[in-house]
Amino acid sequence: xxxxxQNSPSLSVQEGRISILNCDYTNSMFDYFLWYKKYPAEGPTxxxxxxxxxxxxxxxxxxxxxxxxAKHLSLHIVPSQPGDSAVYFCAxxxxxxxxxxxxxxxxxxxxxx
Amino acid sequence: xxxxxxHPSRVICKSGTSVKIECRSLDFQATTxxxxxxxxxxxxxxxxxxxxxxxxxxxxxVEKDKFLINHASLTLSTLxxxxxxxxxxxxxxxxxEQGANTEAxxxxxxxxxxx
Numbered sequence: 001x002x003x004x005x006q007n008s009p010s011l012s013v014q015e016g017r018i019s020i021l022n023c024d025y026t027n028s029m030f031d032y033f034l035w036y037k038k039y040p041a042e043g044p045t046x047x048x049x050x051x052x053x054x055x056x057x058x059x060x061x062x063x064x065x066x067x068x069x070a071k072h073l074s075l076h077i078v079p080s081q082p083g084d085s086a087v088y089f090c091a092x093x094x095x096x097x098x099x100x101x102x103x104x105x106x107x108x109x110x111x112x113x
Numbered sequence: 114x115x116x117x118x119x120h121p122s123r124v125i126c127k128s129g130t131s132v133k134i135e136c137r138s139l140d141f142q143a144t145t146x147x148x149x150x151x152x153x154x155x156x157x158x159x160x161x162x163x164x165x166x167x168x169x170x171x172x173x174x175v176e177k178d179k180f181l182i183n184h185a186s187l188t189l190s191t192l193x194x195x196x197x198x199x200x201x202x203x204x205x206x207x208x209x210e211q212g213a214n215t216e217a218x219x220x221x222x223x224x225x226x227x228x
Contacts, residue, residue: 034216034217046216049216100147101217
């Protein structure tokens, strides 16, 4: 069963605008959430994370929001740049499963000029 | 961030042969590493947890006799795909963490093609 879901397989956004990627999870035991960026034939690159005790974490152009009651998190990228075009994976981890990440299916982001 | 190196990045092998993939943490010690597999246009699926000095822990549905994992040192884990078949063709990725509640760092991945 898929415990982390990214229901939008793709997203197209204009350069300079905001990209919003969504992620839902079903396991209430998850306590740490991460976003990764991935290019074809490469390993994922860490972007930003958030602990379940927080509802927002910001790092430069990237902000992650967590709504625990809704079991939902989102990644905002603003402003979007052409180099942001990649597949973005949402991942989650439980307190008792250090290092074992459950990944969503990914969202392909295309930033157009 | 920490560096995890994976080798080779790409390998083509004949059906029935075995292939070894290496995963190294270059600037930190990792008592635990993780092996994932990604099929085209799908998510990364955890295969097994590699523990230094002990047996690996495999996820449900992963054949431990087919995917041999050895974690001989604090900086090296290997995954050997034994008697590979075309259906084993996939993208294999390893990861390691420096400590609890830190992000996992991933290797570059290995594209395995079995012909």
